Amino acid sequence: MSGNDERRGGGQNKAKRGGRGQGGSDRRDEQGRQRHRGQGGGERQFGAMAPGTRSRTADPARATAFEVLRAVEENDAYANLALPAAIRRHQLDRRDAGFATELTYGALRERGRLDAILSRCIDRPLARVDAPVVDALRLGAYQLLQMRVPAHAALDATVALTRDLIGAGAGGFVNAVLRRVSERTPQEWDALVVEGAADEMEALSILTSHPAWIVRALKQSLVVHGRSAEDLPGLLAADNAAPTVNLVSLPGLGDPDALAEAGAEPSDLVPGAWLSGLGGDPGRLPGVAEGTVRVQDAGSQLVARALAAAELPQGGPDAAWLDLCAGPGGKAALLAAIAADRGAHLEANEVAPHRAQLVTQGLKAVPQDAWHIEVGDGRRYAQEAPARFDRIMLDAPCSGLGALRRRPEARWRKQPSDIPALTKLQGELLLSAFDALRPGGVLAYVTCTPHAAETLAVVEDLLHRRPQARLMDTGSVVDSVAWPDTVGATRPADAMIGSSTGSTVQLFPDAQGTDAMFMALFTRV
Template sequence: MKTRGGPGAGGRSGAGRPRRPVRDQARNAAFDVMRAVDERDAYANLLLPRLLRERGIKGRDAALATELAYGTLRGLGTYDAVIEMCSDRAPDPDVRDALRLGAHQLLRMRVPPHAAVGTTVDLVRLRVGPGAAKFANAVLRKIGSRTLDEWLPIVAPDPADDPVGHLSIAHGHPRWIVSAFQDALGGPDELADLLAADNARPLVTLVARPGRSSVAELEEAGADPGRYSPYAAYLREGDPGQIAAVAETRAAVQDEASQLVALALTRVPVEGDGEERWLDMCAGPGGKAGLLDAIATYGDSAGPAGEARRPAGVAASARRARLVAADVQDHRARLVWQTTRDAVVVTADGTVPAWREGVFDRVMLDAPCTGLGALRRRPEARWRRDPAGIADLGKLQRRLLGTALDAVRPGGVVAYVTCSPHLAETRVVVEDVVRRRDDVEQLDARAFLPEVDGLGVGPHAQFWPHRHGTDAMFLALLRKRR
């Protein structure tokens, strides 16, 4: 017996009428994210959650939309190479984005091939037109004729002749980023592991701001204690915004390395009595400022759960300090104001300081950078960055580090932080600034993070996704000489 589908069901709505494609909520949301990233330089991690909320997409459909959007953006370089091999002409941008979504399902997801092809063709028919759907069907069938392992020898350079080029295609990273990561690692041994970790979906990491929340409270909300930071907890599923402590800004989403570099700054001994003065120079949107503000006010006691993970020799403190948090952009300064309680928040340019020199005990400089250390969370960023822009960033980073050192008093300490492992943004910047001054010494940052192994040869500390499960955060600690 033949079953007749109703309108929108994917079957015929009547004799002789054309097939009407199903409006697949998850795939349509992923397609809209792809188009927005392509056309408007949107950020997927900001746009997709809003689309899911507005459209009421939940559960398995939300998970599918998330994997489709983020996974496809991570693998664009791989998928574009395969699409080019399977197409006799360059697809229009909207068709190309749909083909990328289909390629991700065919090559890296467990979607049955007939379903991956059929749903993608339906998407193109619905959003572009029937002619484009025929073209998409032909290309997708060619893509699905081989596995990813079978395609790579065809579309990627031979690893024996061009190992960087091969890894670039195989792991969906621009060649210049692969080369930069290899330089930062000091060789090729861990490079494939790092690139693979960059393409893995990261856990949502929460921070329980001391004196305002606790890891125990986050555990009660369904999180697991973090690996390193006494304030960290991992949320394996669910919306962090639904947790009361997060909604009330007593806790927040914050990568564990970001927590630890802030914590390291507070652990460096600084001589003096009375209330300390702290400065966060580039504080927006406020993650590190929120943690520093809580520690400044309440000390760094993390409660019983956190104390159990505090490293030997690192005691909890009950210090009193006052934090000044600044950002050059007013809207970012407002975000800092919303996430802190006791800090003084100002809109100010760190290269033209609004404060007197030599008055702060501790200065956090989370410098503007390429963000190459957070590609797990911002998958489209790898395709937007240009190596030509690193020189200008380096000039800004040097100026900001110079004013940070001017702001700290003799005996005080500056934390230079970037969410990038690129040598031109990390070691080279620090070495250049230290070499030009006779009033600065570099401390061994690893000594203030004894709970973490694998931070490199020093004196700086470098976190890695494949080693630590964190963003690739860089930390250098500099003391102003007396």
């Protein structure tokens, strides 16, 4: 609805809770504090803050969070890219940056549950409330239900933000709705919003803020990758936990000592990976601006290092490397740094010119004679470069269901109808990559999703279509580049893939603390 409609809506809600009119002269106490309706029709209570002490403008941390939520909603922005820029724009210090980070990602992750609660507090469908107001309500509700922010502070700050950035009328509406949210505990709200759930899957969908189809897909993924379906609640909870910032110090380029001095700690999963508690803007860490240190999940580092470390089964040259779908450039930068150290050369291909530019930017710190960029459809390599490359990385476009904790907005953008087109593209790219692999070379098929259709099904399809393809013991290679006894990734017996010695690896956020990366290594005989 329009801004005027929203102001009317705020007035209607205030009238229901004791607005001006008959009997309105006793709405304030001697300090001027507002009187509000008590719970369950009980005695009216006065607000905690007098008008003179209330905030009038949005504080920078909450304004940053609101700005990012609006960019995600209006412009399909990615929060992990929009948030650091907003933090710099608002010049937040470390403490405020951490608050803005928790609030932004929390409101995005918990959107489904928050909307279910807010819908119980509004006398119209949530879809009929202006989108900026809904974002303000989500921020306020998240503070009330999930953060250690006093209720009066969460209410005051959110209303001030609404009045400052949206409008005075909307501020009254937000105030009324959030007061209703504050009347129940998180546990009471959870019990209430699942009362009408059809089954356990729907209840989990609401409580863990995952669309129902993703809940079902993740349950199936656990089973096909050798885990129990009973692990599903833990996996969904891990998706909603705030991840630690993961960094990679590029081999031969990054300065581990400087990272340690800045407070980063070595990862206990993979050598060269670091963990940082600096929220929001990792660009403040040494080496990040220069490109010698990059933000990259430890799971992504693990699969890149595994490809580089895999033994070439038939020996031979090891100089021509290819990253078939290189954007935005994280794995390409790590592979290029390793290639430079070993005298190899990486060809980084990306179909989209703007993403190819991101790859170029990401590789700027690596010696330029160790890499070059190509722009084009990766499916052309089968015809244009048959049997040319010694090592190939195919980090295929996928649903991204394995990175929902780092890209929380993605869960609300994906649809089950996306999967068939993705699996078709994945299969075509994998066939092209295999045809570009020389006999005795190594090919890595990688996705950031555990979805069975995008992982094992694509592997099976390649083995059926290319008799020369052999699945390698991916698990052993991954173990060789990780710290001892740390991965413990699921490894199917692969009987259904027709391999007695090969294996695939599936990581999970609740088990390894990484994104849910899948990896299968192939060679060509």
